[in-house]
Amino acid sequence: MNDEAFFQETLRCLVDGRQVVSAVICSRTGSAPRSPGARMLMTRDGTVMGSVGGGVLESEVIACMKEILEHGQAGIRHFSLSASQASKEGLICGGNIDVLMERIDPELDSVVLYEEILKRLGQARDVHFITVLDKNSIRRMLWPGNSGIPDYVLGAIDRPYNTKLFWKDDQAWVMNCLRAQPxxxxxxxxxxxxxxxxxxxxxxxxxxxxxxxxxxxxxxxxxxxxxxxxxxxxxxxxxxxxxxxxxxxxxxxxxxxxxxxxxxxxxxxxxxxxxxxxxxxxxxxxxxxxxxxxxxxxxxxxxxxxxxxxxxxxxxxxxxxxxxxxxxxxxxxxxxxxxxx
Missing domain, CATH: 3.40.50.720 (NAD(P)-binding Rossmann-like Domain)
Incomplete structure (x- = not known):
């Protein structure tokens, strides 16, 4: 599932009045099967779209997404693939991923945001989608279009990866660089x-x-x-x-x-x-x-x-x-x- 299809499906669910849970890999070490930027979407009826790698690791991610769908507690969750698990998955050694998970409610602000993301992608423009989490809140924003984004986050723009995670002062900043379809x-x-x-x-x-x-x-x-x-x-x-x-x-x-x-x-x-x-x-x-x-x-x-x-x-x-x-x-x-x- 490419970026545009992912956000189209997210918007469709929101417009229909349905909650969804989004999961995106924002960092990886070792031999985890998918890179930062890999995404999954889950609806309340249990439908899952996209993939963060399959196998036992993805099963754990899906279980966590179900919890977030019920309780709405967004956050960065850490998942580990042990060497023995990796061997069963056909990998050489284990790995670790950090996954940004969030429930997205069908509110006007969310609909407007995802419409703007799709508008920019439809105009063949790259989209820089930033999520900020702390202990009490979650904010979503686009750049350009929002101020107050730290230089160390803006420095991730146009780097050779799709998604990057930054931690500072108990805040998590996730920069998603969404590429328009060539x-x-x-x-x-x-x-x-x-x-x-x-x-x-x-x-x-x-x-x-x-x-x-x-x-x-x-x-x-x-x-x-x-x-x-x-x-x-x-x-x-x-x-x-x-x-x-x-x-x-x-x-x-x-x-x-x-x-x-x-x-x-x-x-x-x-x-x-x-x-x-x-x-x-x-x-x-x-x-x-x-x-x-x-x-x-x-x-x-x-x-x-x-x-x-x-x-x-x-x-x-x-x-x-x-x-x-x-x-x-x-x-x-x-x-x-x-x-x-």
Missing amino acids: ELFIFGAGHVGRHTALLSAQVGFEVTILDDRQEFADPKQFPSQIKAWHISEFSHFLEKISISRSAFVLIMTRGHAHDAEVLSQVLKTPACYIGMIGSVRKRDAIFSSLSLAGVKQENLSRVHCPVGLSIGAETPEEIAVSVVAQLIQVRAKLQRHLHSD
């Missing part, structure tokens, strides 16, 4: 493109798939969260589409000529990732023609081709898995080094 543009809505779009959307990309064939770029053929656009031709699409430096691009049209046409335009953008489906022979032929047209080798070196991780994929579904695995790999590396905006 855009993914897929050129070509054939079998591979379609399966890649479906899987990419499931793992947290904001997907737009484009094709010059109306029947392939039919929005009715895709879930609502995937944008399917019909374009009359692949030339000059940059006049209508803006590709930012945080965008991912996949080129998998129905022919080499179309791939070359799309690639020549995408290379003019600052896209952080460009992948093109095809063999080494196809790549070399397209690169040679683009070089003759004046495209520099350093620009061509940005292209992942053949695209995807080498897992022996053959079917469209398998190829989609290999391609999306590479997208996840690149996204994770970028998130660890993403601080130059």
Whole structure:
């Protein structure tokens, strides 16, 4: 469950008048299975969404969430995974996590806060969501938009982690750096493109798939969260589409000529990732023609081709898995080094 889906579900429950309990890992040591930022949500009927790692540790977290749902006592709870427990979970050694748990009641202030979080994420803006706890109270705030946030907390903004816990004078400050979903543009809505779009959307990309064939770029053929656009031709699409430096691009049209046409335009953008489906022979032929047209080798070196991780994929579904695995790999590396905006 990505950040946007988590907060959408939280808001939906609040608007429906239902209490929920939120749990987010805010620090980790050792071999605990999930990193800071992993989240879970529980409703009063016992429905659980998201995960903080599974297994015995998650069972303990869920039991604690049930208590908080009844009594409403928010706090930072510490959970330990012993070496013997870790061995049963398939881990090398034990680990520890601190989890921020809080009951969120369906009050106007909470609804407004979560609406604002989703608004910013929907505008492709990163969200800095801060929770402050002491012995008697809990406060939730956004930055920018609130004053009085200590410098040592603000210093966590744009660091290479999603969530950070600070303790000072019996107060706990939890900084959540929520990243907007990266855009993914897929050129070509054939079998591979379609399966890649479906899987990419499931793992947290904001997907737009484009094709010059109306029947392939039919929005009715895709879930609502995937944008399917019909374009009359692949030339000059940059006049209508803006590709930012945080965008991912996949080129998998129905022919080499179309791939070359799309690639020549995408290379003019600052896209952080460009992948093109095809063999080494196809790549070399397209690169040679683009070089003759004046495209520099350093620009061509940005292209992942053949695209995807080498897992022996053959079917469209398998190829989609290999391609999306590479997208996840690149996204994770970028998130660890993403601080130059």
